[in-house]
Amino acid sequence: MSTTTETRGETVTPATPAVDFAGVIALLERGRTLATPVLRAAVDRLAPPMDTVAAYHFGWIDADGRPAAGDGGKAVRPALALLSAQAAGADPEVGVPGAVAVELVHNFSLLHDDLMDGDEQRRHRDTVWKVHGPAQAILVGDALFALAGEILLELGTVEAGRATRRLTSATRKLIDGQAQDISYEHRERVTVEECLEMEGNKTGALLACAASIGAVLGGADDRTADTLERYGYHLGLAFQAVDDVLGIWGDPVSTGKQTWSDLRQRKKSLPVVAALAAGGRASEDLAQILAADANKPEDEFADFSEEEFATRAALIEEAGGRDWTSAEARRQYATAIEALDEVDMPGEVRDQFVALADFVVVRER
């Protein structure tokens, strides 16, 4: 994403931020350090065996119950929640219950989505339904969702009620997004707009909530919270656009996924729908090939050679799907950053929001 790209007639200014990695790592570390003990204490409230199943999901123990190092992900959401408390002039600690509640909802959705999608691996480990069975994946997901509300509402403040309302609304969008994702799988054609809406629901809504929930708990008014939500929402879409590019062209060593991962899953991700919408020779060829693919049985499709996926990827790129998606990531990033200017916050806090956005968008290929 380092060159100016002509896409559909508009010139997108390159946003190649010089990421302050040390600063971002400190910010992520702070989020993890403050939120994890509270998250662990929340999970400890679960009745057995749900506490153990949840601890496995979070990577705190292995399948045999032995303590594990625990790869809890990048922890961008907790970092955002703490920062958003500071945007409202409060201490970062004020955002902790919000950070924990958002993480609980995020993990509730992972547990259920992995089961619905039949995904057997997450973060290089077997998923919960694979290890502990479908019933536990449903049950523990439900319990984490309920815990999220519990953690916030036991604060007993008006702000906590407002925060819970916003988190609930984000959760509904998350569920809408998963419903769309499932229904799109069975459709031959998905528009770019539908794909963006689905990704906004699945990824944008909860990042939006993370970026504003600390501010809400810190007493920010609705306008401030809405604006911070806008930052988080578009940051989520930028993240997802980058993810969609990596899902096809990402290096397996960095992504931890197979080569052509999203193509293997026949995912109608942004590069694919943009390529199909572009028109022209490559787009039409791609459409024909994907229509034929859709009718192939699962195992025949899984046996495709590297070359067959490479052909599809090349057509997507030729039709402009890759460039469009990279440009879309920059557009969404720019919209996210613009929102920050509408909130009156300390310059240092604004800089950290920007650095986090840079980090999210500039990821290793």
Place this chain on the structure above:
Amino acid sequence: MSTTTETRGETVTPATPAVDFAGVIALLERGRTLATPVLRAAVDRLAPPMDTVAAYHFGWIDADGRPAAGDGGKAVRPALALLSAQAAGADPEVGVPGAVAVELVHNFSLLHDDLMDGDEQRRHRDTVWKVHGPAQAILVGDALFALAGEILLELGTVEAGRATRRLTSATRKLIDGQAQDISYEHRERVTVEECLEMEGNKTGALLACAASIGAVLGGADDRTADTLERYGYHLGLAFQAVDDVLGIWGDPVSTGKQTWSDLRQRKKSLPVVAALAAGGRASEDLAQILAADANKPEDEFADFSEEEFATRAALIEEAGGRDWTSAEARRQYATAIEALDEVDMPGEVRDQFVALADFVVVRER
């Protein structure tokens, strides 16, 4: 339940209430009339196809999408929620969002439990996972749970925050109860206390919430809400004890279930655990038979003759399991009614709480 029964040395006064059926029917009808339109409007908010799946679950449409008569159950919970608003001196309408939220949570748990338990029928119709697939059962369950919080929190009042907190805590108990139910299936022995705790979580907690949520929305203090919860909790346990008797000895025509329904499912319900705990010849014979049953494969067990189940039922009865459970229903009923005396409410409202309890406990065999 019309005779005095000697149980474990204590004399339980018979509670054979002369149920004011007309009054109860009017009360249930009022709950249904006020809550159903709001419930339908809430479900209409769901994105397709979740709205259709939910409408099927509630019985508003059939599997082909055609309008259906809709057997939404007895609607005891909405009736309780409205009555509890009146207990706090508010209009019954004040309880409506609470009634709807409780119904949403109840149906969230039905959707997920049916899938986890592999139950193919509910209210004489195929369950959602059977008709629309497991993913929709998970997804729509999640959506109903989220909607419950949304309906309450959008009221934007302090009372709504308190009501949501109580509902969330009841939902956590519901989930705990389901976790216990699942884990007890794999255990050879379950104590009477464990069974009561599980039933209190699965049935008592949400009835407790229904019986208090209207009062909370009407501005009642925590002590009043706690006391009304106690009424609902013990009413739930009374209901469940009656249900456990009907689950073995109920008339299939009235219950809509198979003969010896709970025995066919090898359920460790109250009559069974009480019989096993009683000691003596019949209890020991029963223990031996059930231990052997537990090791039989599903299909061999399903092929049992009526006589084989009748033998087991007779041993449970001989060991005192049936009488103990009927007596337990009366004890729980009495505890529920006692709680009502601790709340200062209009006599007419109290009478209606009592009539609803009578109705719940005195059901057709």
